[in-house]
Amino acid sequence: MQTQLTAISFSHHNTGLDDRDALAFADDDIETFVAACREQWPYEVAVLSTCNRTEFYLQGPRRRDLWDDLKTLVADIRALNLEEIPDPAVMFDEEAARHLFRVAASLESLALGENEILGQVKDVHEQILGTEARSPMLDQLFQYAIRVGKQVRSETSLCRGAVSVSSAAVGLATKIFGGFSSRTVLIVGAGDTAESTAMHFQSCGADRFVVINRSEERGRALADSLGGSYRSLDGLIDTCAEADVAVFATGAQDHLLSFADMKKVMKTRNHHPIFLIDISNPRNIDPEVTRLDSAFLYNMDDLEQVVESNLESRREEIPDAEAIIDHMVGEWESWQQSMQVTPTIASLAQFFEEIRTREIDRQYNGISDERREMLDEFSRGLIKKLLHNPIMYLRSSVDDESLSVEDIHLVRSLYNLDDSDETSDET
Amino acid sequence: MLSLIQIVELALPVGYAAIFAVYLRHFLHDSTGSESLFYGSHLLYGVLGIHLSYLVMRGVHIDHIPVSSRAEFLSLVAFCIGLVYALAERKHSEANTGVFFVALMVATQAWSTVLMEPTSPPALLTEHPIYGVHVLFTVFGFTALAVSALYALMYILLSRQLKSRNLGVIFRRLPPLNALEKMSRLATLFGIVLLGAGLATGHFVGLYILDDFNFADPKIIITYIAWVCYALGYAVIKWRGLSGLRIGYLALGGYLTLIAAMVVVNTFASTFHSFQ
Numbered sequence: 143m144q145t146q147l148t149a150i151s152f153s154h155h156n157t158g159l160d161d162r163d164a165l166a167f168a169d170d171d172i173e174t175f176v177a178a179c180r181e182q183w184p185y186e187v188a189v190l191s192t193c194n195r196t197e198f199y200l201q202g203p204r205r206r207d208l209w210d211d212l213k214t215l216v217a218d219i220r221a222l223n224l225e226e227i228p229d230p231a232v233m234f235d236e237e238a239a240r241h242l243f244r245v246a247a248s249l250e251s252l253a254l255g256e257n258e259i260l261g262q263v264k265d266v267h268e269q270i271l272g273t274e275a276r277s278p279m280l281d282q283l284f285q286y287a288i289r290v291g292k293q294v295r296s297e298t299s300l301c302r303g304a305v306s307v308s309s310a311a312v313g314l315a316t317k318i319f320g321g322f323s324s325r326t327v328l329i330v331g332a333g334d335t336a337e338s339t340a341m342h343f344q345s346c347g348a349d350r351f352v353v354i355n356r357s358e359e360r361g362r363a364l365a366d367s368l369g370g371s372y373r374s375l376d377g378l379i380d381t382c383a384e385a386d387v388a389v390f391a392t393g394a395q396d397h398l399l400s401f402a403d404m405k406k407v408m409k410t411r412n413h414h415p416i417f418l419i420d421i422s423n424p425r426n427i428d429p430e431v432t433r434l435d436s437a438f439l440y441n442m443d444d445l446e447q448v449v450e451s452n453l454e455s456r457r458e459e460i461p462d463a464e465a466i467i468d469h470m471v472g473e474w475e476s477w478q479q480s481m482q483v484t485p486t487i488a489s490l491a492q493f494f495e496e497i498r499t500r501e502i503d504r505q506y507n508g509i510s511d512e513r514r515e516m517l518d519e520f521s522r523g524l525i526k527k528l529l530h531n532p533i534m535y536l537r538s539s540v541d542d543e544s545l546s547v548e549d550i551h552l553v554r555s556l557y558n559l560d561d562s563d564e565t566s567d568e569t
Numbered sequence: 570m571l572s573l574i575q576i577v578e579l580a581l582p583v584g585y586a587a588i589f590a591v592y593l594r595h596f597l598h599d600s601t602g603s604e605s606l607f608y609g610s611h612l613l614y615g616v617l618g619i620h621l622s623y624l625v626m627r628g629v630h631i632d633h634i635p636v637s638s639r640a641e642f643l644s645l646v647a648f649c650i651g652l653v654y655a656l657a658e659r660k661h662s663e664a665n666t667g668v669f670f671v672a673l674m675v676a677t678q679a680w681s682t683v684l685m686e687p688t689s690p691p692a693l694l695t696e697h698p699i700y701g702v703h704v705l706f707t708v709f710g711f712t713a714l715a716v717s718a719l720y721a722l723m724y725i726l727l728s729r730q731l732k733s734r735n736l737g738v739i740f741r742r743l744p745p746l747n748a749l750e751k752m753s754r755l756a757t758l759f760g761i762v763l764l765g766a767g768l769a770t771g772h773f774v775g776l777y778i779l780d781d782f783n784f785a786d787p788k789i790i791i792t793y794i795a796w797v798c799y800a801l802g803y804a805v806i807k808w809r810g811l812s813g814l815r816i817g818y819l820a821l822g823g824y825l826t827l828i829a830a831m832v833v834v835n836t837f838a839s840t841f842h843s844f845q
Contacts, residue, residue: 303741317731320745413813415746432732436813444734451736 146204147283149238150212151231153195154252161228164220167191171219176273178215186277188284190245190266192259194252199242201279206234239283239474243467246291248301255301255456260291279481286474293466300459303452307421308342310448311440315343315387315417318438322348328385329353329368330378331392332360335421339389340368352381356392379403383410389419390426401430408434421445479550480540486550487533489559494525570630571687577623582679584616585647589675592667596742607664613655613671620648620678634701642708643681647674649712653759657716657752663744666752669719697778703770707792710764713756714799718824720753724817750812753820754803761799768796787834795827 152165167175172189175198179187185202200208209232217224233241244250246263267284270277295301304310319325327348329340332355340351351370355361358372365372373381378398382388383406390398399407399418404427407416413436420427420441432439440448498521506514532553539545553559591609624645627635635641654670727743730736743749771789775782802823806816 314731316745317727317740318746320747412809412811413815414810415813435815436728438731440734447734448736 145202145279147235147238147279148198148200148202148205148208149231149233149241150198150200150209151195151233151241152197152228153231153250155250156231157228161226162194162196164222164226165191165196165216166193167196167219172269175215175219176269178219179212180275182215183211186270186275186280188266188270188277188280190262192262195245195250197242197245199238199280199283201277201283208232236471236475239286240467240471242283242287243290243470246287247294247463247467248291249460249463249467253305254453255305255459257295257301260288260295263287263291279478282477283474286470286477290467290470293470294463297466298459298462300456300463303455305449305452305456307442307445307449308339310445310452311339311389311419311421312342312346314438314440314445314448315419316346318415318417319386322346322387324350325386326350326352326384328381328388329364329370330388330390330398330426331355331422332357332364333391333393336389336391337364337367339391339419339421340364343387343389344368348387352385354378354381379407382407382416385416386414387417387419389421391421392426394422394426395424397428398426399428399431401428401433404428404431404434404437408437419445476545479545483536483540483545483550486553486559487536490532490553490557491529493557493559494529498522498525570626574623574626574630575687577619577626578682578685581616581620581623581644581647582675582682584619585651585671585675585678588612588616589668589671592664592671596665596668597738609667610655610658610664613651613667617648617651617655620644620651624648634698634705636701636704636708638684638686640681640684640686643677643684645705645708646712647678647681649709650674650677650716653709653713653716653756656759657720657755660755661744661748661752663748663752665742665744666720666723666749669723670716697774699770699778700774703767703774705767706763706770707767710760710762710767713760713763714824714827717753717756717760718821720749720756721817721820721824724749724753725814725821728814728817750816753817754806757799757803757820761796761803764792764796765800768792787838788831791827791830791834795823795830798823 152162154162157165167189168191172191175189176187179185179200183202185200188199190197190199198212200212209230213224213227216222217227241250242263246260248254248256248259251259263284267281267288270281270284304313315322322343325348327340327343327350329336329351330353332353340353344351349369351365351368353361353365353368353370353372354375354377355364355372356375358374362372375398382399382404392398415436415438418427418431418437418439420439423442425441427439427441429439429441431437502514502517502521505517509517536545536549536553539549588609591612595607595609624635627641631637636645650670651674654667658664658667723739723743724746726739727746727749730740731746744752775784802819805811
C-alpha cells in the first residue's frame, strides 16, 4: 500500500497573527495531538509550532480530506470553534517535503535567513524520536530537512549579516572590538529602545554597562537590570572617554555630544576607537563627529541601510539555497522510492500467489493427492520464474538509483496492486 | 642531493600556490567551524617545514648559509614572511588575513625558483657563519616590519570602510580592528627584536671580521635610524596606551618611508650591501 506525506500549514503567509496565536501548540498540546492522531489513524505525526507557524506533518495512507478529520481534533485541543479555524495550506508528497525543507532553510521565515527555525526543526525531530510509536518515514524526512538547513547555512550566505537594527549595531561593534569582554558600553537614555539595544549587547557578552539618563530613577532601574552603574548627564563627556561603545537613545531635542566635546573625548582616550550609536530622533550626536579618527558614528539611517543591504545580500542567496533544496528533494524522493519497492514486491508476490491458490483450488476436485502436489509444485515454480525478472528489475533499479516513481506506478497499475492491497486490508 | 634540492625548489611555489588557493577560499567563504579546524594553517606549517629543510639542505650543499645570491635571498624572504605570519596567526587564531601574506610568499618564492642556480658563488663574507646569522636576523626583522605594515594597511582599509558605511568584502572578511592592531603590534615587536639582533651581529662582523668596514654606509645609518624610531615608537605607544587609526598610519607610513629611503640609497649610493 502506498503512503502519502501531507503537510498542513498555518503560517504568516496564510494566517493572521491572532489566528496564529490561537493555533500555537504548546509542548503538551503537541503530545496530546500526536497521541490522539496515532490512536485514531495509522499515521506518523509531527507538529512544528513556532511564533510564526503551526504545521502538521503526517505520513500514512493516501487521503485528500485528511484535514477535515484533523480539524476537529485541533479545535478540541486549542479550545476553538471549528468556524474559527482558517483554511490551511495543504501540501502532499514532494510539495510537502519541499515545503519543510524551505522552512528548515528559513526561506519561508518572516525574517529571511533567521537561524532559530533550524533549532525548532531539530526539536521536532527530537520529539519524533522521543515518541513511543515509531515514525521511520518522518524521522528520515526531518533528517533530510536538518541536512538542508545545515547545508544552506554553511554553503550560502543566506543566514549571514544582521537583519535588525540592534543586531546590526552589535555586529558593527564586534567588527571594531572583536568581543565585549572588558569593554564598557555606555547607554544614554532609559527608554524601550535604549533598553532593548542594551539587552542585545548583554546577550552578546557585554557585561560592563554605564547608564546615563535625565531621570535618575529610570536610569538606575535600567543600570540595575544590566548589572551596571548609573551616572548623571553631567558626567557624559567623562564617561564617553572611558566607554568603548556609546548608545544614544533619548528624546533630547538638541545634540548631547557636540564635535568639540567629542574632540576632547578623543584626546582624553588617546584616540582609542569608540563606536557611537545614535538611534535618537532627533539626533543626539553632532554628525560632524564622524570626521574624527577612530570615532565610528552610526545613526538610525545608517543602521537601517546596513540591515537593508544585508537583506539584499540574503535575497541574492535564494537561488543557491533553492538549488540545495532541489537536490535534497531528489534524494528524499529516491529514498522514498526505495522504501516503496519492498511493499510493491510484496504486493506483486501476494497478487500472483492469490491467483495461483485460486486456480489450484479450482482444480482440486477430482484429482489425486499426488497430482495436486505436482500441480502445486509446478505452479509455484512457474510463478517464481514469471516474477523473477520484474523483481530483479525493481531491486537493481533501486541499487543503481534509476528507479522512477512512474516505474512503480506502472507496475502497480499493470496488476492493479493498489486495489488488491485495499481488498486485502479490508479482509 | 642536488636533484632533491631542485625538486623541492620547483615544488615550493606550487605548494605555496595551493595554500594560497585554500586561504583564498577561506577568505571568500565564511567558515562555519572554528578557526582551529581550518586545515590551511596546517598545510602552511607543513610547507614551511619543507622550506626550512630546503634552506638547510641547500646550505649544506653549497657549504654556507644560503643568502649570497638574489634567488637565495628571495627564498629566505618568502620563508620569513610565512614564519612571521604563521606565528601571528597562531597567536591570534585568525586566518582570514593569510591570503595576502601567502600571495606574497608565492610571488617571492616563484621569483626565487626562476632565478635559482644550482650553486651560488660564495661571497667573501659567507665564509663567516656570523655573517649568515646577521643576514638571517636582518631579513627576518625587515620582513616582520613589512608584515606589521601590511596589517596596518588592513586596519586602515577596514577603518575607512567602517567610516564610509559602505560595508563590502573587507568589512565582511577581515578580522576586527582590535585583532588587526594586535597582530600589527606583535609583528612590530618581532621586527624590532630581530632587526636589533641583525644590527648587533652586523656590528660584530664590521668590527671583528672586516678590516676596513665603513660604519657611515648610508644603508646602515638608515637601518639604525629606522630601528631607533621603531623601538622608541613602540615604547611610547605601549607606555601611553596609544591606539587607533593614527597608529595604523604611523606603522604603514614608517615602513614606506624606510623602503623609500632604501630605494633612494640603492639607486644613488654605491654600498657594500648588495646581492648579485
